[in-house]
Amino acid sequence: MLGLTDNTTWLDDKSKGDFRIRVSDxxxxxxxxxxxxxxxxxxxxxxxxxxxxxxxxxxxxxxxxxxxxxxxxxxxxxxxxxxxxxxxxxxxxxxxxxxxxxxxxxxxxxxxxxxxxxxxxxxxxxxxxxxxxxxxxxxxxxxxxxxMIDTVGVQFNEQRQLVSWMTEGPMARYNAKVNCFFSRESQVSLYAEVKNLQMKNKFDFTRNQERPLIVGFQADGQR
Structure with missing residues (x-):
């Protein structure tokens, strides 16, 4: 996970550093x-x-x-x-x-x-x-x-506070990517630099409410 984060271009160095602390902690x-x-x-x-x-x-x-x-x-x-x-x-x-x-x-x-x-x-x-x-x-x-990087996990920083560990720029790009997950046809990846790896939100439609559950992996177009 740290390797993927370090090689990701849409995260700035501050966000990468804070995330590394969170993973290590x-x-x-x-x-x-x-x-x-x-x-x-x-x-x-x-x-x-x-x-x-x-x-x-x-x-x-x-x-x-x-x-x-x-x-x-x-x-x-x-x-x-x-x-x-x-x-x-x-x-x-x-x-x-x-x-x-x-x-x-x-x-x-x-x-x-x-x-x-x-x-x-x-x-x-x-x-x-x-x-x-x-x-x-x-x-x-x-x-x-x-x-740690689903729609709930990004809201807590490395000090366990209810503050996003992403800075403003990366957070906006993250939200844009997450919004694409609502489309079943979307193949957008949080880590687009890694071939054949997509990450999508799965949703629970119980009681007619969309509730993010988990970020999952999809490789080579197969579940």
């Missing part, structure tokens, strides 16, 4: 969801949880390893599983209690929150490569982080 929080399905196990689970002192990627990998092994054995004990198949079934049932839609980007706090249950390996790639196991988090993280 983003907070990341892993919260608990679904643990209540196994009461009394939270303390035992935390006793095997690594200290989060490294980079986000390093913390992610270590947490995933610890939770995959520890929770897998806890669920097997709770479910009285006697076979590998039963253990995997219990593990899958626990994962079903979690939902990536519970992940959030909090605009005014510049914070990304994801549920701890996303640290578990998906069953369909249980023996998969690291890329298969961790790609889902990367996609989710990018989807949340991109909200």
């Amino acid at each position: 983003i907070e990341r929080t892993i919260w608990i969801t679904g643990i209540s399905a196994y009461p009394g196990k939270l303390t035992a689970l935390y006793s095997h949880f690594p200290v989060m002192t490294g980079s986000f990627v390093a913390n992610w990998i270590e947490s995933q390893r610890a939770l995959s092994h520890r929770l897998f054995s806890l669920i097997a004990d709770d479910s009285s599983a006697t076979s590998e198949s039963d253990r995997r079934t219990a593990y899958a049932e626990y994962r079903a209690n979690s939902d990536p839609s519970e992940s959030h980007y909090i605009y005014h706090l510049n914070s990304i929150i994801v549920p701890m249950s996303l640290l578990f390996k998906p069953m369909y790639v249980y023996e998969g490569t690291s890329a298969m196991n961790y790609a889902g988090l990367g996609a989710l993280y990018a989807q949340l982080q991109i909200k």
Whole structure:
């Protein structure tokens, strides 16, 4: 994202600098969801949880390893599983209690929150490569982080104030581009310098109201 911003011609240096600060200052929080399905196990689970002192990627990998092994054995004990198949079934049932839609980007706090249950390996790639196991988090993280430049995200500066981080000139050009998103035929890109990449707003027409939800990606003309 920073690379795209640095190479964008319609943003001035002041806006680029403030946005770089905002991206670098983003907070990341892993919260608990679904643990209540196994009461009394939270303390035992935390006793095997690594200290989060490294980079986000390093913390992610270590947490995933610890939770995959520890929770897998806890669920097997709770479910009285006697076979590998039963253990995997219990593990899958626990994962079903979690939902990536519970992940959030909090605009005014510049914070990304994801549920701890996303640290578990998906069953369909249980023996998969690291890329298969961790790609889902990367996609989710990018989807949340991109909200910093949607129609709500641009309204909060790097100091978490309700002030646009764009200066007047770039903000006018941004608004012109965003207005083009209302047309389904529009192929205008916020980053026109990057080939085959368009960014569009998606809208929720519930109750006959247009409400911007998220800025999405469209590559090579395909959704």
